[in-house]
Structure formats: C-alpha cells, structure tokens
Amino acid sequence: MSSRTSTRVIATGARLIAGAVVSAACVAGAVIAVPAVWPTVEHKAGHATITPVAGDTLLSCAGSFLALGRDASQASQLSVAATPQVVSGAAGSASLDAIELGMAGVLDDQAAPGFSAAPEGRKPALVAAAQSLTVTADDLAGFAASACRPPSMESWIVGGAGTTGSSDILLIANPGAVPANVVFTEYGSQGGTHSSELVVPPHTQSTVPLVAGSAGESSPVVKVTSSGAPVRAALQSSLIRILDPVGVDVQDAIAQPLKDFSLLGVRAVVGSSDDDNASTAVRLLSPDADATVTLQPRNAADGSKVGEPKTVKLTAGQVGSVNFSALKPGLYGIDVSATAPVVAAAWQTTGFVKGSDFAWMTPAPTITGETAFAVADGPAPQLHLQNASDQATTVQIAPVSGGKAQSVALKAGGGATIALTGSTTYTLTSPTAVRAAVAYSGIGRLAGYPVWAADAAAAPVTVYQR
Numbered sequence: 001m002s003s004r005t006s007t008r009v010i011a012t013g014a015r016l017i018a019g020a021v022v023s024a025a026c027v028a029g030a031v032i033a034v035p036a037v038w039p040t041v042e043h044k045a046g047h048a049t050i051t052p053v054a055g056d057t058l059l060s061c062a063g064s065f066l067a068l069g070r071d072a073s074q075a076s077q078l079s080v081a082a083t084p085q086v087v088s089g090a091a092g093s094a095s096l097d098a099i100e101l102g103m104a105g106v107l108d109d110q111a112a113p114g115f116s117a118a119p120e121g122r123k124p125a126l127v128a129a130a131q132s133l134t135v136t137a138d139d140l141a142g143f144a145a146s147a148c149r150p151p152s153m154e155s156w157i158v159g160g161a162g163t164t165g166s167s168d169i170l171l172i173a174n175p176g177a178v179p180a181n182v183v184f185t186e187y188g189s190q191g192g193t194h195s196s197e198l199v200v201p202p203h204t205q206s207t208v209p210l211v212a213g214s215a216g217e218s219s220p221v222v223k224v225t226s227s228g229a230p231v232r233a234a235l236q237s238s239l240i241r242i243l244d245p246v247g248v249d250v251q252d253a254i255a256q257p258l259k260d261f262s263l264l265g266v267r268a269v270v271g272s273s274d275d276d277n278a279s280t281a282v283r284l285l286s287p288d289a290d291a292t293v294t295l296q297p298r299n300a301a302d303g304s305k306v307g308e309p310k311t312v313k314l315t316a317g318q319v320g321s322v323n324f325s326a327l328k329p330g331l332y333g334i335d336v337s338a339t340a341p342v343v344a345a346a347w348q349t350t351g352f353v354k355g356s357d358f359a360w361m362t363p364a365p366t367i368t369g370e371t372a373f374a375v376a377d378g379p380a381p382q383l384h385l386q387n388a389s390d391q392a393t394t395v396q397i398a399p400v401s402g403g404k405a406q407s408v409a410l411k412a413g414g415g416a417t418i419a420l421t422g423s424t425t426y427t428l429t430s431p432t433a434v435r436a437a438v439a440y441s442g443i444g445r446l447a448g449y450p451v452w453a454a455d456a457a458a459a460p461v462t463v464y465q466r
Contacts, residue, residue, distance in 0.1 A: 056116050057124050057455055060173035060232040061086060061131045061148035062250045063112030067140060068167055078207060079107045081140050084131035086113050087374050089400045089425025094125035101173050101205040112205040114175050124455040128425050132376035135248050140238050142248035142357040143445035145376045150455060151175060151230035155253035157222040158283055158345035159360040160237045162214035168237040173205040176229035185223040186213040187285055191318040200231060219319045221285045244354035251360040252449055257287060257341030261363040263334040264384045265439035265448040266346045268327035277352060280324040282334060284344040286314040291340035295322055300331035300384045303415030331439060333386055333415060350446050357446045364435040364450035370427055371454040377422040379442025385416045388433040396429040
C-alpha cells in the first residue's frame with residue numbers, strides 16, 4: 001500500500017471513531033438530562049376535617065308485663081299483669097325527655113315508656129334508664145328487670161320457649177318517625193329456619209307471641225332484622241309448671257354474633273343433673289358455620305377460673321345448650337370462645353316449684369371510656385365487673401346525682417362485685433376495656449342485665465373541595 005492510501009485510511013478511521021464518541025456522548029447526555037430538566041407542579045386540593053353533629057339518643061323500655069289470653073273468650077287478647085318502676089338519669093348537662101310508645105292490642109290503651117335526649121355539642125348525651133317490676137298472680141309470678149335500650153337494625157333474641165307452660169312475647173319498639181319493616185328468622189334445636197314479617201308503625205311497640213314462629217320449640221333463637229327504621233327488640237317470658245307460676249323475665253336482645261365474649265351476672269342457686277331441667281345453662285347458636293365452642297366459668301368476685309372449661313360442637317343453624325348446674329351456689333361469669341361467630345345467653349333459676357323465679361343473662365359488651373347505666377329498684381343489686389384487657393386497670397363508679405365515687409382496682413383478666421343502690425343512675429369510667437352487668441338476687445326473685453357502652457360519637461370526616 002502506498003503512503004498516500006495508508007494516510008487516507010487512518011484519517012477516515014479517526015473521523016469514524018471521533019463521530020462515534022461524540023454520538024455516544026450526546027445520547028448519554030440526553031438520557032442523563034431528561035429526568036433532571038422537567039419541572040414538577042403539585043396541586044393540593046383544599047380540604048377540611050368536620051365532626052358530624054350527633055343525633056338524639058332514643059331509649060325504649062319494655063313497659064308493662066303482659067298477660068296473654070286471661071279471658072278465655074279472647075285467647076289472643078293482651079292485658080297488663082304488672083306496671084314497671086322506671087329510673088332514668090343523665091350525666092353532665094344532658095337532659096332526658098319522656099316519650100310514650102303506643103301499644104295496639106293491649107287493653108286500657110297502654111303505652112311503653114321511653115326517653116329522648118339531645119346531644120351535648122357534637123357528642124351523644126350520656127344518659128341511661130332501666131325498669132323493674134314484680135308480678136304476683138295465680139297465673140304469673142316473679143321479678144324482672146331490664147335496661148332501656150336504643151334501637152338497632154339487627155338484633156338477636158336467645159331465650160324463651162314455644163312449649164307448653166311457656167308464655168313468651170316478643171316486644172318490638174319503633175321510637176322513630178317512619179315505619180319499620182321487620183323480618184323475624186327463627187332457629188331451633190332441630191335446624192332449619194322459619195321467617196315472618198311485621199310492619200311496626202312509628203312511635204309504637206308491637207307484640208308478637210314467640211309461639212307464632214316457634215311452636216313446640218324448646219330452644220328458640222330469633223334474628224330480628226329491620227329496614228326503614230331501627231327497632232328495639234326484647235323478650236318477655238313466663239313459665240308455669242304443673243299449674244303453678246315459676247317465674248317471669250324481660251331480656252334484652254344481643255347485638256350480633258361474636259367469636260369471643262363473656263356472660264356476666266350468672267347466678268347458680270340450685271343444682272340439677274337433669275339436662276331437660278337445668279338450673280344453670282347456656283343456650284348457643286352458630287348461624288352461619290359449624291363451630292367448636294369453649295366455655296370457661298369464672299368466679300365473679302376475683303375473675304379466677306372455676307373448674308375445667310366445657311367444649312361443645314355446634315352445627316350451623318342448629319341451637320345447642322351446655323349445662324352448668326354443677327356450679328356451686330354463687331355469682332359467675334362465663335367466657336365464651338368459638339371458632340365461628342355465635343350468639344348465646346345464660347339461663348338461671350332459683351328452683352322448680354311455686355315461688356321460684358328465673359332470668360336470662362345476655363353477653364356484656366366491652367366498655368372503654370365513660371358510660372352511664374341505670375340500676376332499677378330490686379333485691380340486693382350488684383355490679384359484676386370483669387377486666388377485658390391484659391393489663392391492670394382502675395374503674396370509677398359514681399352516681400350522676402352526686403355522692404361518693406368508688407374506685408375498683410382490677411388485675412389483668414380479673415373481676416369484682418360491688419353493691420349498688422337501686423333507683424340510681426351511675427357513670428362507669430375505665431381507661432381500658434372492661435365488661436359489666438347488673439345482677440339482682442333475693443328469695444324467689446332473680447334478674448339482671450348487661451351494662452352497655454354509650455352511643456359512640458360519629459367519626460370525623462375529611463371533606464375535599466373540587
């Protein structure tokens with residue numbers, strides 16, 4: 001190759017190499033520069049956090065104890081067997097206004113009592129009410145006490161019977177301003193369900209004999225579902241054995257099935273080895289799935305476990321029962337733990353002969369913060385407390401009308417009982433979760449009801465501008 005040709009080749013190669021280097025540099029520069037040079041613009045929408053105004057608190061009481069078919073010529077006629085003594089109270093600056101719920105079909109134009117309370121600022125009023133009554137007649141006898149409760153869209157009645165000797169009546173109150181469309185779904189010990197419907201006019205309380213949907217059923221459970229307006233469901237029950245009255249009761253509904261809860265204020269009075277005539281027993285239902293349920297009794301005075309737990313397997317939709325008649329006389333709590341959500345209530349009786357009484361106790365919900373509860377007049381009222389948390393706590397109990405407050409120290413998982421004064425409204429304050437129930441006991445008299453948490457204030461809502 002000549003020197004001139006060689007020089008041209010070298011020069012051309014040099015230009016190609018130089019061009020490649022420059023091109024690579026340009027590409028690299030572009031890649032590096034793109035993310036760095038674009039400006040960013042952020043627009044924040046205007047917003048505000050608003051706490052909704054609380055609505056009025058409505059409390060419905062069960063009202064008079066009703067007798068069914070005392071007039072043989074009018075077997076479906078309802079008449080009043082006893083009228084209640086009602087106690088109510090409000091904490092702070094809250095006030096209660098009395099209301100009445102008409103009761104169609106009851107002689108003498110009876111009405112069930114109730115209360116309405118306006119909110120305090122943006123928080124629901126801290127108010128409570130309860131009632132008690134004593135029935136003494138040839139066909140009905142016993143003592144009953146119950147709390148006055150707000151309405152809800154769903155509730156469960158676990159108690160009563162549709163068998164001979166039982167005369168049980170569902171009480172469905174609609175304290176609202178529009179009609180409520182109510183659906184009853186009845187479960188039994190053999191499985192299967194039966195449904196019926198009822199329209200409850202506003203400002204009224206309707207009555208439905210339990211036997212209407214549970215005829216012949218010894219262990220019914222009733223789901224109460226409402227649309228249009230919430231309702232308050234309760235059960236009035238009475239029992240006759242060999243022509244003798246052996247007790248009455250008014251029990252509150254259960255809010256919903258749960259996996260873990262506790263039954264407080266369960267009184268063991270007499271023992272019985274007969275499963276068909278248990279003196280203390282727990283009725284259970286797992287509505288949607290098979291479940292294994294463990295039940296552990298606890299001493300009410302300190303929360304200590306009593307004996308070994310009992311385990312029962314439930315078939316979905318079929319009511320079961322566990323006998324606790326072997327418990328020694330005393331006051332107990334029963335912890336319930338299940339593999340699927342269940343509803344349950346505890347039956348207790350003072351005996352099986354004339355002059356006896358019985359009561360149903362429903363689960364006590366957890367309470368954190370401050371709530372109010374009313375103690376109706378009755379024999380030896382007690383507050384059964386249970387610590388539902390894993391840390392020690394101190395609970396404050398104080399009458400809303402003034403007076404000395406009580407401080408109760410509870411160890412983790414512990415319990416306590418406190419003497420109360422009848423016809424008094426109290427506040428209960430706890431920094432951690434606790435459960436509580438009011439229990440009554442006397443000769444031939446037995447009753448009780450759980451303490452419910454105050455209606456929760458609506459959570460704050462963040463509103464964004466467009």
